[in-house]
Structures are given as structure tokens and as C-alpha cells.
Amino acid sequence: MRDRIDLHLVSDATGETLNSLARGCLSQFEGVTAVQHRWPLIRSRFQLDRVLAGIEQEPGPVLFTLTDRSLRAELEAFCSRLGLPYVSVLDPTLDMLTEYVGAKVAGKPGRQYVMDADYFRRIDAMHYVLAHDDGQGEAGIAEADVILVGVSRSSKTPTCFYLANRGIKAANIPLVPGVEPPKVLDNPPAPVIGLTIDAAALIEIRRHRLRMIGAEGVRSAENAYIDAEAVKAELLAARRLCAARGWPMVDVTRRSIEETATTVIQLMEAWHARRREADKPGAST
Structure with a gap:
């Protein structure tokens, strides 16, 4: 059993969704110290390179919400090479809604934060x-x-x-x-x-x-x-x-x-x- 982990939260928006999810999940593990590395507003290859360097330096599981397919593919390939687990946390919900609604997702980061x-x-x-x-x-x-x-x-x-x-x-x-x-x-x-x-x-x-x-x-x-x-x-x-x-x-x-x-x-x-x-x-x- 691990008593300490480095958890990387990678988002193309503010990262609040990941923060809430991580907090809720980690609260279920007693005696486990989790160092959370937050990487918000990742929308370019240059920004992603910083994330990858950080993950390599302090390896651990990766939770992410990235809508850009190329950035997502690069992150997934990098985690696979290092043998690190990774999860795109919105995928199950988006897949279910896509099938039910019968329409494609917009694929635009941070849409929940628009000034409506x-x-x-x-x-x-x-x-x-x-x-x-x-x-x-x-x-x-x-x-x-x-x-x-x-x-x-x-x-x-x-x-x-x-x-x-x-x-x-x-x-x-x-x-x-x-x-x-x-x-x-x-x-x-x-x-x-x-x-x-x-x-x-x-x-x-x-x-x-x-x-x-x-x-x-x-x-x-x-x-x-x-x-x-x-x-x-x-x-x-x-x-x-x-x-x-x-x-x-x-x-x-x-x-x-x-x-x-x-x-x-x-x-x-x-x-x-x-x-x-x-x-x-x-x-x-």
C-alpha cells in the first residue's frame, strides 16, 4: 500500500472540476497523503511541455480534462511511456450524454465559465x-x-x-x-x-x-x-x-x-x- 502519492490535475479551464473530484475521492483513503499538482489553463503545446516535465519529475496518477485532441493524445502517450495511470474524468459522462442526446459535444474548454x-x-x-x-x-x-x-x-x-x-x-x-x-x-x-x-x-x-x-x-x-x-x-x-x-x-x-x-x-x-x-x-x- 502507498501512503503517499503525487496526483497531477491537468485542465484546460480553471481546474475546479478536477479539484472537487480529487478532494471527494481522496477523502475516502485514510492514512494516504496526496500531494496535488494543479495544472490549470493548459491550452498550448508549450504549456503542456511544462506539465509533462512536472509529471516526469514527480511521477504519479494523472486526472485531466482536455478538449484539444492533440494535447490529449500527447499527454496520454507520455503517461503510457512512463507507466502512469491516467483518466479523462469527463469522458464517461460526455459519452453517455452524447449517445442520449444524439449530438456531438462542442469541444470548447471552459464553457461552464462563460459570462452568461x-x-x-x-x-x-x-x-x-x-x-x-x-x-x-x-x-x-x-x-x-x-x-x-x-x-x-x-x-x-x-x-x-x-x-x-x-x-x-x-x-x-x-x-x-x-x-x-x-x-x-x-x-x-x-x-x-x-x-x-x-x-x-x-x-x-x-x-x-x-x-x-x-x-x-x-x-x-x-x-x-x-x-x-x-x-x-x-x-x-x-x-x-x-x-x-x-x-x-x-x-x-x-x-x-x-x-x-x-x-x-x-x-x-x-x-x-x-x-x-x-x-x-x-x-x-
């Missing part, structure tokens, strides 16, 4: 998140696709930014002990979803936050922000508020931001589906 309507929607969503983070821009919340609520440091902001990268306008509003939620939440224009977290995990995150801002000398007994009983009461109050208003909650304790965002999207889509059903003529009220 979807691209500008993602940029617009990113600007929206910046303007509506942590309860800001209350007047613009009417434009939100989803509203996240939760106590401080419950992953609201990073989740919103991940959603923005999917073109979703996500506002987030903090639930602060002793402070009434903003009036906009009395009749929210979009689904409201609460984020919660285990008390011990939240305290550790907040302690780290205090250390980062130079407040490590604050004693927990004197600071409700990290006091165990105060934090438990804060989380309980947030859960009760969400339950009273019928807002679903997502426990982020053991979830990655990607997993949290996926669950939020599912809940958001279910909310909009119910709205569409309720708005149909003849729907019961």
Missing part, C-alpha cells in the same frame, strides 16, 4: 450577501431567496456565501439574547431557516474568535458570550423562537458548509413548492 445570465446571477447574489450580512440592509430583505437566522458564530455567513456561489440571494439575521427579532421576520418574504449548533462546539468557536481579536484574557465566568450556561440558554431561546414560528432548523455541529447549504437549498425549494401549490386556483386555504 447564470454567471451574473451569482455575482449579483454575492453582492447581495455582502450587503445583507449579519442583519444589515433590512429594507432589502424583501429580495432574499432565503433568510438564515441563528446565534452568533453558527455558520450563517459562510453558508450564505456558499449559497451565493449557487446564485441564491441569502440574507442572515443574528438572534441576540434579549433583543426582539426584526419586524421583517413577522411576515417574511422568503423561507426562514434557523441554524443551530452544539453548545460545547459553539463555545470553542467563540473562544477561538476571542483569541483572534486579542480578547483571550477574558474569563468565561465574566463573559456571557462563552459562559456555558448562558450559551445553552441562548441556543434554547433560539430553538424555541424557531419552533414557535414554524421555521425549520439545521444542526451544523457536524456538517460541512457544503452539507449545510445543501440542506438549506432543499428546505428552501420545499417552501417555494408549497407556496406554488397554495397559489394555484382552487387551492384550499
Whole structure:
């Protein structure tokens, strides 16, 4: 068994597809250290020569997405000469779709990154998140696709930014002990979803936050922000508020931001589906 490998990721675009695939696959191998060599935007023979030199110097498996047939053939022949495994990761999916659709692929690199309507929607969503983070821009919340609520440091902001990268306008509003939620939440224009977290995990995150801002000398007994009983009461109050208003909650304790965002999207889509059903003529009220 190998406990260390050099993995080469060769792409004629940004390489994000390969990065995500490699990350997902490598996570399944415990005790294996993978040094990833990323080679993005490889579109000429000169650029490919650098890649081949790098592979020869630190040999290892090669994953690639190259649409130029000559570059692809050269890379495959080179790997074969060195006895290295290689995979064109998009081939199985493209072959299946080609057969099903009955049309040839365009063969143009980076087409998923063109500046189309979807691209500008993602940029617009990113600007929206910046303007509506942590309860800001209350007047613009009417434009939100989803509203996240939760106590401080419950992953609201990073989740919103991940959603923005999917073109979703996500506002987030903090639930602060002793402070009434903003009036906009009395009749929210979009689904409201609460984020919660285990008390011990939240305290550790907040302690780290205090250390980062130079407040490590604050004693927990004197600071409700990290006091165990105060934090438990804060989380309980947030859960009760969400339950009273019928807002679903997502426990982020053991979830990655990607997993949290996926669950939020599912809940958001279910909310909009119910709205569409309720708005149909003849729907019961």
C-alpha cells in the first residue's frame, strides 16, 4: 500500500472540476497523503511541455480534462511511456450524454465559465450577501431567496456565501439574547431557516474568535458570550423562537458548509413548492 502519492490535475479551464473530484475521492483513503499538482489553463503545446516535465519529475496518477485532441493524445502517450495511470474524468459522462442526446459535444474548454445570465446571477447574489450580512440592509430583505437566522458564530455567513456561489440571494439575521427579532421576520418574504449548533462546539468557536481579536484574557465566568450556561440558554431561546414560528432548523455541529447549504437549498425549494401549490386556483386555504 502507498501512503503517499503525487496526483497531477491537468485542465484546460480553471481546474475546479478536477479539484472537487480529487478532494471527494481522496477523502475516502485514510492514512494516504496526496500531494496535488494543479495544472490549470493548459491550452498550448508549450504549456503542456511544462506539465509533462512536472509529471516526469514527480511521477504519479494523472486526472485531466482536455478538449484539444492533440494535447490529449500527447499527454496520454507520455503517461503510457512512463507507466502512469491516467483518466479523462469527463469522458464517461460526455459519452453517455452524447449517445442520449444524439449530438456531438462542442469541444470548447471552459464553457461552464462563460459570462452568461447564470454567471451574473451569482455575482449579483454575492453582492447581495455582502450587503445583507449579519442583519444589515433590512429594507432589502424583501429580495432574499432565503433568510438564515441563528446565534452568533453558527455558520450563517459562510453558508450564505456558499449559497451565493449557487446564485441564491441569502440574507442572515443574528438572534441576540434579549433583543426582539426584526419586524421583517413577522411576515417574511422568503423561507426562514434557523441554524443551530452544539453548545460545547459553539463555545470553542467563540473562544477561538476571542483569541483572534486579542480578547483571550477574558474569563468565561465574566463573559456571557462563552459562559456555558448562558450559551445553552441562548441556543434554547433560539430553538424555541424557531419552533414557535414554524421555521425549520439545521444542526451544523457536524456538517460541512457544503452539507449545510445543501440542506438549506432543499428546505428552501420545499417552501417555494408549497407556496406554488397554495397559489394555484382552487387551492384550499
